[in-house]
Amino acid sequence: MTHSGSRSVKFQAVTGTDSIVKHGVSQTISVRHHCITSMREYESKSLEELRLEDYAAKGTDSVKFQAATETHSMENNEAPQTSNTHQCPTSLTEYESKPLEELPPKDYSAKKDHTRSQGDVPVDCFLKSMDTILDVTKCEVCLEAARRDFSQCVNSHFICMVCKTSLSKSSCPTCLQPFSNNMPSVFVRQIIDALPQRCKHLHCTVYLQPDDDHETYCGWQTLNCRICNSHVYGKDLLTHVETEHKEFTIFGTDSTLIHKITNENEIWTLYSPTFVFEQFLWVDFINCPFTKIYSIMFSPIPNGNIPKETIYAKVQYSPVNSEDKTQFTTTLKLNLDPTCADQNKIYISRSMLPHFINDKKEIHTLITYAKN
Numbered sequence: 429m430t431h432s433g434s435r436s437v438k439f440q441a442v443t444g445t446d447s448i449v450k451h452g453v454s455q456t457i458s459v460r461h462h463c464i465t466s467m468r469e470y471e472s473k474s475l476e477e478l479r480l481e482d483y484a485a486k487g488t489d490s491v492k493f494q495a496a497t498e499t500h501s502m503e504n505n506e507a508p509q510t511s512n513t514h515q516c517p518t519s520l521t522e523y524e525s526k527p528l529e530e531l532p533p534k535d536y537s538a539k540k541d542h543t544r545s546q547g548d549v550p551v552d553c554f555l556k557s558m559d560t561i562l563d564v565t566k567c568e569v570c571l572e573a574a575r576r577d578f579s580q581c582v583n584s585h586f587i588c589m590v591c592k593t594s595l596s597k598s599s600c601p602t603c604l605q606p607f608s609n610n611m612p613s614v615f616v617r618q619i620i621d622a623l624p625q626r627c628k629h630l631h632c633t634v635y636l637q638p639d640d641d642h643e644t645y646c647g648w649q650t651l652n653c654r655i656c657n658s659h660v661y662g663k664d665l666l667t668h669v670e671t672e673h674k675e676f677t678i679f680g681t682d683s684t685l686i687h688k689i690t691n692e693n694e695i696w697t698l699y700s701p702t703f704v705f706e707q708f709l710w711v712d713f714i715n716c717p718f719t720k721i722y723s724i725m726f727s728p729i730p731n732g733n734i735p736k737e738t739i740y741a742k743v744q745y746s747p748v749n750s751e752d753k754t755q756f757t758t759t760l761k762l763n764l765d766p767t768c769a770d771q772n773k774i775y776i777s778r779s780m781l782p783h784f785i786n787d788k789k790e791i792h793t794l795i796t797y798a799k800n
């Protein structure tokens with residue numbers, strides 16, 4: 429042959445005969461061989477050789493492939509008719525004059541079909557891919573999906589920042605190599621951001637929902653106990669105070685707090701643990717002679733519950749002298765977001781305090797809580 433490729437002689441399916449057994453009887457049927465190398469002109473070539481020579485040529489996909497179907501009865505006469513689908517495009521009338529090899533070239537260079545969506549990916553394939561992605565992006569310490577704040581070792585292993593702080597050595601626990609100083613690539617960043625997001629707090633296993641407030645109220649935040657300064661998880665603080673600081677009263681929804689004010693001209697803070705409507709609060713009494721203000725601050729402690737109700741705190745002072753008409757009453761709507769404790773403050777002018785301090789140097793604060 430002087431021409432290369434499969435174009436020198438037009439493809440024509442080689443026909444022949446074969447025999448099959450139907451209903452126990454041997455029958456002769458005609459067959460068509462759609463493999464181009466079954467033609468005498470090409471029988472000295474391998475399919476690969478022909479395909480290579482054909483790659484530059486144009487094929488055709490002007491007719492969308494649709495499997496040809498036919499029905500035939502099974503060997504058993506009682507069996508219902510079954511339909512047979514031919515997945516080979518050359519079984520279509522439009523392509524029956526072409527060998528399979530003639531069709532692919534254009535298909536190979538076909539543009540990506542952008543109309544496909546992820547919905548076309550079968551669920552099992554999708555889940556398998558997700559498993560692989562979650563495995564290669566897992567944190568080498570907690571062995572779960574790496575958190576948004578992560579670090580990588582020089583071998584690209586992931587380690588959550590919070591998990592990294594718990595390591596005794598500053599090297600990757602898997603490959604023992606140092607951590608990389610390079611910023612993760614934009615691509616890696618995008619992949620991590622696209623994966624299910626875990627709460628940023630160490631030991632918390634919660635996966636965040638979109639627009640989730642969980643992290644703000646997560647009970648796994650480490651806090652300092654106001655009394656002994658030790659690190660305690662928010663969710664454990666009430667139990668900690670109850671067991672470790674038995675000398676402290678835990679106040680409830682209707683409490684009169686009695687403080688002895690002996691050093692009025694110094695700065696001091698008194699802490700009052702309070703538990704109202706499933707919410708633990710530190711109620712701090714702060715005396716500041718320089719600003720001439722006596723203040724009360726309410727600090728809600730995150731315990732893992734996102735508050736659904738509003739809590740109001742009503743603070744009242746009554747004069748010690750019955751003829752005195754000086755009163756102090758104010759109600760504060762508490763912001764239960766633990767990061768907004770500064771907003772939960774009540775200020776009392778220190779000039780008012782002498783009206784409320786009795787002979788024993790005590791001041792009685794009545795605090796009542798209500799919710800809606």
Ligand SMILES: [Zn+2]
Pocket residue numbers: 567568569570571572574575587588591
């Ligand atoms: Zn981790």
Ligand SMILES: [Zn+2]
Pocket residue numbers: 581582583584585600601602603604605
């Ligand atoms: Zn590593």
Ligand SMILES: [Zn+2]
Pocket residue numbers: 627628629632633634642643646647648
């Ligand atoms: Zn959490």
Ligand SMILES: [Zn+2]
Pocket residue numbers: 653654655656657658668669672673
């Ligand atoms: Zn403590």
